[in-house]
Amino acid sequence: MQSTIRSTSFLPPLRQLSFHTPHSIQQALAGLRSLYFPPVPPKLVLHKRHAVAARIHDISVPDSGYASAEGEDGEEDEVEEEVSQKLIGHEDIKINVLRSDPFEREHAVKWLIGLIARSDTWIAEALQEEGYGDTFEERSRVVDDAASLLSSFAGDAEPEPALTRDFSFPRSSGGSPIYIQSNDGALLTTDHTSVGLQSWASSIILAERICWVPSSFHFNSLNRPGVRILELGAGTGLLSIVASKFLPAAEIIATDYHPDVLANLRLNVTANVSGKNQSPISVHALDWSNPPTEDPFSEESFDMILAADVIYHPDHARWIKSCVQRYLRRNRHSDSHRPMFWLIIPLRSTGRHEGMDAAVEHVFPTLDSTTNSSLDSENGELVILHKEEIARRSGVGRADEGSYVLFQVCWR
Structure with missing residues (x-):
């Protein structure tokens, strides 16, 4: 599972950016997005006979895909636990450790900043090179995606004090x-x-x-x-x-x-x-x-x-x-x-x-x-x-x- 690999390992060195295709950079961006900003799992849908009568759901936090239940039905708890394990997976603890590692996070942010700083040259090379199978537009889309991901990191961070x-x-x-x-x-x-x-x-x-x-x-x-x-x-x-x-x-x-x-x-x-x-x-x-x-x-x-x-x-x-x-x-x-x-x-x-x-x-x-x-x-x-x-x-x-x-x- 790629998201459990440290970003310091799977992010390509930027000094060799000219040799990387948009596809390889996009894979690196996908790895970062999966690690730090995973998609919200689909809401749990149970069979009617397992439905929980009353749920308490805190909308002030991102939807985790699950709602806590007020009830004593052991069978329902077992169903939720079973599905939860399938959706979250056994490596969830490892992923959380990586997400909370300040060194890994700092490395990811610096890599994104470096990629964007070199983007003008990298995009311009697409106009000069032949046979690489990518275009000016493809590289531009990758850079836009990198900028969007960097904004996500900025929005997720604590505000910088005056x-x-x-x-x-x-x-x-x-x-x-x-x-x-x-x-x-x-x-x-x-x-x-x-x-x-x-x-x-x-x-x-x-x-x-x-x-x-x-x-x-x-x-x-x-x-x-x-x-x-x-x-x-x-x-x-x-x-x-x-x-x-x-x-x-x-x-x-x-x-x-x-x-x-x-x-x-x-x-x-x-x-x-x-x-x-x-x-x-x-x-x-x-x-x-x-x-x-x-x-x-x-x-x-x-x-x-x-x-x-x-x-x-x-x-x-x-x-x-x-x-x-x-x-x-x-x-x-x-x-x-x-x-x-x-x-x-x-x-x-x-x-x-x-x-x-x-x-x-x-x-x-x-x-x-x-x-x-x-x-x-x-x-x-x-x-x-x-x-x-x-x-x-x-x-x-x-x-x-x-x-x-x-x-x-x-x-x-």
């Missing part, structure tokens, strides 16, 4: 570090757009850099009334809160899309921005695919736009560009400051988010690749003035993040 994280960012000029307390909410397993509930490495790295040398981001020329700063995909609001520490006179608009993310963002702003005056940070919903123009999103009204880890699809890069085109000022107040868009994203070498830096460079050409490299051109084109790759640090970031790229974008 976490309070303390950040202390040092300053090159000395003095007290910038202290920020962030509430990282539990991710919603049923909604991938809730990722903004947590502080990701890109925002932490950019916040650290701003605090270390704020003049590198022209914060010294922005510390005056009338300056407006916009953060796209603010998440927990780390960048907006850091900006408010250095630019108390500026108006800062922190935006996101998901309602739960916005609620958590407001909590973080309230917890970190205090004083007699009104907070310089206001929180608003913003849909990148349909950027508004009504107050406070006046066109060409922001002196700086910030964004961290917001590109997960080429469409996101295009939507982000449309927002920057609409909101970033075209004129500069002085030679010391040009309206700027700062974007930092992680470089991922595997999975469906691989190569998102290329998507950014596709929509924002580099300055030296344009026909006219003058920044004073009136063509009105957004270009990458500078980009820098930042090495990954131990203890910061996800395992699939190899490094980070910081883009400096402005009008030319």
Whole structure:
């Protein structure tokens, strides 16, 4: 019986995924589903002479296929016991032991995550290979099944608790570090757009850099009334809160899309921005695919736009560009400051988010690749003035993040 075999034994190694057919992967998925999410046995149907008069059935738990009886009929108990043994089988105890083994369960979940991370390449290979007997559609169906199974694991798991994280960012000029307390909410397993509930490495790295040398981001020329700063995909609001520490006179608009993310963002702003005056940070919903123009999103009204880890699809890069085109000022107040868009994203070498830096460079050409490299051109084109790759640090970031790229974008 395959379901009694440990998942560490029957799951094929993912490093050899290219050599596996959809059928073999589907068998592995079926084994996991059978082990951890077995189908509910059919309801017991007894012959009329063995029918139980009254049954107590708790509908608050999954139907096990059996209902406990109130009665003393020994013959009925014997019939139920006999059928129960046939349906459940003698290996039920072994299966329950495997299901409760945390190591086996963790291995199964990691295998599913790894399969989905490699799925883009595996599916694409079906378009190039001949004679393997499978198609693009077959492999896509297998990946969809794997995603569905992973969702079942997520829904079955205990909810991840919220976490309070303390950040202390040092300053090159000395003095007290910038202290920020962030509430990282539990991710919603049923909604991938809730990722903004947590502080990701890109925002932490950019916040650290701003605090270390704020003049590198022209914060010294922005510390005056009338300056407006916009953060796209603010998440927990780390960048907006850091900006408010250095630019108390500026108006800062922190935006996101998901309602739960916005609620958590407001909590973080309230917890970190205090004083007699009104907070310089206001929180608003913003849909990148349909950027508004009504107050406070006046066109060409922001002196700086910030964004961290917001590109997960080429469409996101295009939507982000449309927002920057609409909101970033075209004129500069002085030679010391040009309206700027700062974007930092992680470089991922595997999975469906691989190569998102290329998507950014596709929509924002580099300055030296344009026909006219003058920044004073009136063509009105957004270009990458500078980009820098930042090495990954131990203890910061996800395992699939190899490094980070910081883009400096402005009008030319």
